[in-house]
Amino acid sequence: MIETKGFRWFRKVVLTFLTVFTVLPLYVLVVTSVKPLENVRGTFTWFPDRITFQPFVDMWTTIPLASYLGNSLIVTTTATVLALLVAVLAAYPLSRLRFRGKRLFSMTVLSTQMFPGILFLLPLFLIFVRVEDLIGVELTGSYLGLIVTYLTFALPFSIWMLAGYFSAIPEGLEEAAMIDGTTRVGALVRVILPVARPGIIAVGVFAFITAWGEVLFASVLTDTQTRTLSIGLKLYTSQTDTLWNQLLAASLTISLPVVIAFMLIQRYLVSGLSAGAVK
Incomplete structure (x- = not known):
């Protein structure tokens, strides 16, 4: 297909618009987080008159942010690990074995994603x-309640994704391993899982991101001791005032795990595509 000059210009305009649409909120987030509170309360300016990193220091003492960060890490990491373990054990039979009700089970797992969480x-x-x-x-x-909840919502998509990834792996790899004397479980652990590592990591990052920013269930199933980051950020707002610079500084800080997660997705997906190209 030969690109016309008009199409190239149209593509540049669309990409420029999407870039501005994505970068502009991030710029406002960063600029506001390094402004003194009195400047934030005034008229918005694109360039701060004075830069201060005090909000990144005060945000830890204004609310127990470190405690909320620990709660989020405990809940999110545990739910992600359990989701991967159960998803692997469920997706492998779906991709390799034939049994009655297999199609119905697959459709039921996928259909759960159509309903809103509320x-x-x-x-x-x-x-x-x-x-x-x-x-x-x-x-x-x-x-425990929050972990079970996040596990429940992460599993359907995780099973569906891993089942498709396992199906793309040639069965001859397992057959060769079983001919050499290993069991099917041994072939799964020693052969399939290393080959499927990019897909497993991508699914794990998806489960992590889904649990990390969840608000609805965390607002109902947590108390003052188990409150997660997504709920704790609301404490920067009171009935009379909002500490916008600290709120955005905290938001920027807790977004780092998500950014790192996306970087991991890109790295392993690229390696997986490269491996597939070599084959």
Whole structure:
């Protein structure tokens, strides 16, 4: 296909617009986070009159941000690891084995992504309360409840993605390993998982990002001790004032794990495509 001059100009205009649309909010975020609060409260200026990094220092003491950061890391990391473990064990049979109800199970897993999360909020909360009454395991206001919730919502997409990734791996690799004397489980661990590492990492990063910024369930299932970052940021706002520079400084700081996660996705997806090209 030969690109016309008009199409090239159209592409440049669209890419320029998308770049500005993406970079401009980030610029405002960074500029506001290094302004003194009195400058933030005044008329917005594109260039700060005075730059200060004090908001990045004060944000840790204004609210217990470090505690909320620890809570988010505990919940998000645990949910991600469990989601990967269960997704691998579920996706591998879907991609390799034939059993009754396989198609129905696959469609059911995928269809759960069509429903909004708020639809499950009240039923899930009632289930947690009922479980607490029956067996005494605390699920509301604890790490466990939030981990189970995030695991529930990360698993369907993780299973669906990994099943497709495993299906793209030639079965001859496992057959050769089993001919050499290993079991199917051994072939999965020693052969399939190393080959599927880019896909597994991409799915893990997706699960991490989904849990890291979740607000709806965290606002209901946490208390003052287990509050996560997405809920804790609201404490920079009171009935009379909002510490905008500290709020945006904290937002910029806690966005770093997400940025790193996307960098990991890009790195491993590129390596995976390169490996596929070599094959």
